[in-house]
Structure formats: structure tokens, C-alpha cells
Amino acid sequence: MTNDPMTKDRELDLWREQWSSVARPSPELKRQVQKRIKVQNRRFWLGNLLAVAALVGVLILAIYQLSHPASGLEKGRATGVCVLLFVAVACRLWISRGTWRAETQSVRAFVELWHRRVLARIRGLQIAIYLAIGWIVFCTGLAAANWVTIRLELIAHPTEYLAMMVVLVVMLRLIWFGVMWLRRRKVAELNEVTRILEEMQTMND
């Protein structure tokens, strides 16, 4: 209890009395939280492991193709993957500036950090869209430059190529809808955080 004059206030005492019986923790809370901790730890390790494995795998493949005698198409693809990965990681680090930790430990600092994080996420999605467009353009250019090789392959295995194209188009559409859905969610979250931040600002004025 505080020594504020308000504690002598009967209305406040009554509110405090009523408030103290508003909600009780579930007896299962500890068990449920332990379960969530385990799930989260597992997800964290698995996620990181998969990301590192994918990154290392793609890099090894790219370096292998670059250092061994391969066709122009393979070399171009390997170079493209390396450049794309480098640019993606660099962009991720660049847009994450100032979003690692809050300036102070207050709720206000947390909301400001949250605002910066959501903005960074939206920017990240925007950059991902540009990178995807860049990648499609690059692939088209690469295919045009190596059309002679591709044409022969295409004539030899038309069904495989058609199936691959269909899968690619479906995947692109799915990724596009996924990104757009995530972007809409993040924009809605940004509006909400901005509202909360403005509300906090107004209360301080």
C-alpha cells in the first residue's frame, strides 16, 4: 500500500476491495506455462537450425557450382543465389537498426520499440517484394541468355518443364498472397501501435 493521500479515500478503498476479487489465476497456470516454455524452446532451436542449415546448404551448393566446371546457366544461377542471399541478409540487418532493444525499460520505451519493429517489418516485406521482382527479372534474363541450352532441354523433357512452370506459378501466387496477408496484418498492427503511442503522448500533455 502507498502513503498517498488517495489511500485514505473511501471510494478508492472500495474500488481496491472490489478489484482484488476480480480475477484469480488458474491452478493449471504453472503447468501450462511450462508446456509453452518447452514448445517455444523447441521451436527456437528448430527454427534457427533450419535457417542455418538452409543458408549453409545453399552457399555450399553455390560455391561448388562456381568452383567446378559448369555451364553458364549453372554459374549464373549460383552467382544469383549468392548475391540474393548477401543482399537479403544485408537488407535485414540494415532495416533492423534501432530495433534490437528499448532505450529505457519503461512501458513507453517498449511501445516506441514496438512501433520501430513493426515499421521495420513492413519495410522488410516491401524490400522482399522488390527482391522477388529483381529475382524474377534476373531469372528471365539468365534464361534468355542461355536460351539455346534451355531450348534443347525443353524439347527433350517438355512434361517436366511444364510441371515445373505450373508449380512455380502456383508457388509464386501463394507466396504473393502470404506476403500481402502479412503486410495487411502488420499495417493494422502499425495503426494500433501508433494509436496507443499517440494516446500515451496526449496523456502526457
Place this chain on the structure above:
Amino acid sequence: MSTQSTDSFASRVGIVRETRRTLEQQFDRILGEHGAVISRLAYSYEAVAGMREELVQEIALAIWQALPHFRGECSERTFVFRIAHNRGLTHVGRRRPPQQSLDDLEEADEPVDPRPHPDEHLAQMNQRERLASAVQSLPVAHKQTIVMMLEGLSHAEIGEVLGITENNVAVRLTRARKALKEAMGVTQ
């Protein structure tokens, strides 16, 4: 050489295990001491019972994650309130438009205390629910100040949690109290 490095590894593992055990004990104690506060705070942010339960778990999880970084710069109570408010805000910000199931709606209207209540107790319960729904309806900044006031935090502690001066806390409290009274009047 090899025995030395094995010993050193074993002692490191021992230290890690000991630290984890200490953290677990601290976490259990915090949940025991502040569990009710966390539940009430979640109640101020979320009216739907199922989602509230979810929020309480999220807060507890966030406390567990932040515990290794807690160096005692503030009181444990302030630490818990700060994390709980942060998590509550994130919950509000990420909440989708309400899609309540009938079960949830029934649960939301259920009395929190399941004890049988005669008429007198029923009146008290109505008062309590009126206060709770009024707190839920307040703007975030008012809600945070009011909840901490109801939990008995001092002006200095509220200021520390919210990152504002004590004078600012006093001003906010006056406004928040007025808003709460109005909200209770509206819901009456």
C-alpha cells in the same frame, strides 16, 4: 590436460544447471506471489475468458524469458508490472476483430468468483463487474495508471513502470479516475 578440461566442462555444466534451478525457483515464487496481479491485469486488457487465459500465459512466459536479464535495478513488483503491461499492449495491438464463440461469450459474462452468492453477495459482484468492465473500456494510458493505482503501487513505482515523472503520474491519475467514474456511470 584432458582431465582438466573435462573437469572445467563439468563445472560449467554444473553452474548452468544451478543457474537454471535458481531461475526456476525464482519464477515459481514470482508466479505464486504475483499470479493474482497478473490475472487481474490480463482482465483489464481482455474481456473474453479464453483469450484472457492465453494472455496470462503469455505474460508468465515473457516473465520467464526476461528473468535472466533481471538485475534488480527495480523492485520485482515493478518488473512484473512492466512486463505484464508490455505483453497486454502487444495483445491489444495484435488482436484481430472480435470473433467470439458462444462459449466465450457465456464465459465472458460468467462471474469470476464461482462461489454461490446470496443476494447481498450478488450486489457486490455486480459492483465488481461494473468496475471491471469500466476499467476494460478505458483508453490504454488511463487503464494502465488505474490498474496500478488499484493494485496499490506508489506514484514513484507507477512512474518507473510507465517511464513518466511523478507529477505526470499524479495528473494522469486524476484524469484516469475521472474517466473511470464516467465509464462506471455509463455502464450503470
